[in-house]
Amino acid sequence: MNPALKSLFSTNPNNKNFKFYVEKCNHLLKSISSKGSVREGTLLHGHLLKMGISSERYVAVKLLIMYLNFRKPAEANEIVKKFNGFDAVVHNCMIDANIRWGNIEEARRLFDEMPERNEVSWTALISGFMKHGRVEESMWYFERNPFQSVVSWTAAISGLVQNRSSFEALKVFLRLLESETKPNEVTFTSVVKASLELGNFRFGMSIIGLIVKFGFENYLSVSNSLITLCLRMGEIDLARRIFDRMEQRDVVSWTAILDMYVEMGDLGEAQRIFDEMPERNVVSWCAIIARYSQKGYPKEALKLFRRMFEEGFKPNVSCLSSVLSALATLENLRAGQNIHAQILKTGIDGDIFIDSSLIDFYCKCRETKDGRMVFDSITEKTVVSWNCMVGGYSLNGQMEEGRDLFDKMPCRDNVTWSAIIAGYVENKEFDKVFELFNEMLLSGETPNSSTFSSLLCACASMASLENGRNLHGKLIKVGVQYDVFLGTALIDMYAKSGDIENSKLVFDRMPKRNEVSWTVMIQGLAESGFVEESLALFEEMKITSSIAPNELMLVSVLFACSHSGLINKGLQYFRSMEAVYGIKPKGRHYTCVVDMLSRSGRLYEAEEFINNMPFQPEANAFAALLSGCKTYKNEEIAERTAQKLCELAEKGSFLSAGYVLLSNIYASAGRWVDVSNIRKLMKEKGLKKSSGCSWVEVKNHVHFFHSEDGTHWKSPEVYEMLELLRFEMVQ
Known part of the structure; x- marks a missing residue:
């Protein structure tokens, strides 16, 4: 038994201590009502009956609230009967309880039968209808409410925000200001959320001025919402100033500022902030794990997950989903299977988020059979679970299974269409890509950025300029042609289709470019023969942007130098890779240099360069040298290179094109026996010249x-x- 309850039962009240005794009863009633047990509440009720004070109004109201909190309507109704006539407080308690129980019509009936209503009655019904998504009915009562105080105004505004009617919420807020009602901290918190949802940052900034004017800038909930608003606007310094100025902080405050550093990629500072948190709970742990996983730091997410367990915290559904996502990125099958076992053990495998995460995990680990087992075990499948399985089949090239499941889907969204289209693009089944796209348009579904990216990739692979232009027209109509990802896809499509002028036009008009945009444009110019423009663009990027050269970009630069005869410049770029840009050259960079030297006739240098490579040269490096030997008729180096080719052939790492090239060198030198031997070797290995x-x-x-x-x-x-x-x- 509760020690406080036991102590009360042993108390013998008299005239001197009766007031203290009643206060103790009230305190216990309130405590048991919020977190006690039904048994303790019943015992206390019996004691109050015995002492003859249960019928006192202030005691009876607390008993009523206790039984309503315990969801005991029969006991609550018995207490209501003992009240002498109408009592507004009792009616309000009953209305509030029925709203919490989901009996909104009963709450309305109780409200309608009240002979007189107060502000609490009206606000309870306005909030109740909002909580149940019945916005129009809620606003009907709001407009007729005679007690339009800040409480009822705020109930309407916050309810509209919760029901994703943020524009209407802001309109109501403006009416509140016109009525000269002073907003409170909850009002401002809701309005900032509405501004965030609408992306109306200008309105959000004007709200900051009002918050300061009314003196709510130091309220915890308001400060938290302002931090989030500033972060969304990119005002990182302002967000940090608000955080530093806060006298009181909670998990939301710390998590918001933590998000900021993870978003910036400053993991060291993010970890420092996390370690500084005075108190961490399951929410804070799960928040940082989720952020690390979402931002592409799976190893760090898993380290934190292990720490979380070591410190005695149990993960929730959201945390487990984030961990499965991290393990999927790392393709750590065994660890994921252990997590799956824990999920089965704790009995949360029926959760839709967990099941979808498991499907995604198994498919990314190339275990689609296990993913299908999880999918088939779901009793009530949502479009998310269908999408995960269809996407899993597409990811693994199992297009027949994916299409079969796609055709069986009861409903599809643009994620579904994008997943199956991306699968066909990845498997180079381009005829089906456009066939499906036409079906998607006929179904009335609007393509998203992911769909358009896949389609443009298909056009680039096929060099299908006409289809690409049609897609560009659709992008202009939708208004997303200069989105950084779609813009980059358009640049690539036009460049690979031979229309370099339109490729440059798209690039020039992009308001924002990322590393990939610059790389694709530099590569497109180089491969289209505009080598001088390619190198000029590379130099422009270094001067005008903060983007650093990457591996692929430098391959394109070396390719441009090779095809324009700029040997010394190319060698200079190659030497600066590690010294200036901190990029260790890979095999393809070395191959570009070999090709560069071979094309210019510097065959001995090219051979020496290959011999001094810090790792096994690519077959293409020898092919480039052989091509140079053929052009400059150098049989001596060709012989030595041929020997290396034979060694590579024994390891199975040589291409048929190399054999053909060697055969042509022998033929040009009249060495027909060697030509015959090469062709015989190709036949033995099952290699054929590409038609x-x-x-x-x-x-x-x-x-x-x-x-x-x-x-x-x-x-x-x-x-x-x-x-x-x-x-x-x-x-």
Whole structure:
């Protein structure tokens, strides 16, 4: 038994201590009502009956509240009957309880039968309808409320924000100001949330002025919402100043400022902030783990997860989902299986977020069978779980299974369409990509950025300029053509389709560029033969932007130098990679240098460069040197390179193109026996020379033609036309 309750039972009240005794009873009633047990409450009620004070109004009201909190309507109704006539407080208690129980119609009935209502009655009904998503009815009562104090105004504003009617919430707030009612801290917190949801940062900034004017800048909830607002606006220094000025901070305050440093990529400062937190709970632990996982730091997330366990905290559903996401990124199957076992043990495997995370985890670890088992075990599947499984099949190239599941889906959203389209793009089934896209448009679903990115990637891979232009038109219509990701995809598509002018036009018009945008444009110019412009753009990037050169960008720069004969400049770039940019050259960088030297006839330097490489050269490096030997007819180096090629061939790491190149060198030197030996070796290894391929786009359909191939459905007509052209040329 509760010690305080036991002490009360042993107290013998008299005239001197009766007031103290009643206060003690009231305190116990309040305590038991909020966190006690039904048994203790019943015992106390019995004691109060015995002492003859249970019918006192202030005691009876607290007993009523206790039984309502215990969800004991029968006992509550018995207490109500003992009240002599109408009591507004009792009615308000009953209205509030029925709203909490979900009996909104009963709450309305109680409200309607009240002979007189006070501010609490009206506010309770306004909040109640808002909590149950019945916004119009709530606002009907709000407009008719005769007690429009800050409490009822705030109930309407916060309710509208909770129901994602933030624009209406701001309109009500402006009416509140016109009524000369002074807002309170809850009002301002709700209004800042509305500004955030709408992305109306100008309005949000004006709210800051009002907060200072009314003196609420030091209230905890207001300061927390202001920190979030400043972070969303990119006002990082202001957010930090608000945080530093706060006299009191809670988990929300610390987590918001923690988010800021994780978002900035400053993990050291984020960790320092986390370690400084005076008190950490499950929410704070789960928040930082989730942020690290979401921002691409899975190892750090897992380290924190282990620390969390060591300090005695148990993860919640959100935390487990974040950990599974981190393990999926690392493809750590065994650790994920252990987490799955813990989930089954604790009985939370029926949670939709956990199940979706498990499906995603298994699919990213290439275990789609296990992912399908989890999917099939879900009794009530949502579109999220369907999307995870369809996306999992697409990710693993199992397009037949993915399409089968896609066709069975009861409903689809743009994530579903994007997942299946991306799968077909990844598997180079481009005909199905555009077929599905047309189906998506006919279904009425609006493509998102991810869908457009996949489609533009397909156009770039096929060099399908017509389809790419059509997509560009749709992007202009939607108004997202200069989104940094879609803009980059457009640059790549135009460059790979041979329309470098439009590629440059898109790049020049982009208001914001990232590392990938610059890389794609530099690469596109280099591969399209505009080598001088490519190098000039690289230099411009170094001067005008804060973006540092990356590995792929430097491959393009070296490629440009190789194809423009700028050997010394290319070597200078290569040497500066590690010294200036801190990038250790990889095999492809070395291959570019070999190609650069070989193209200019500096074959001995190229051979020495290969011999001095700190790791095994790529096959393409030898192929580049062989190509130079063929051009400059250097059989001596070709012989030595051929020997290296044989060694690579034994390891299975040489390409058929290299054998063909070596065969051509021997043929040009008249060494037909060696040519025969090379061809025999290729036959033994099952290697074939890649046939020539060309394609043409007619009416948005791409037609592929291979050398001496008659599989195209119009091959007879094509060859007939070729014969006619040949005849005309001879004539």
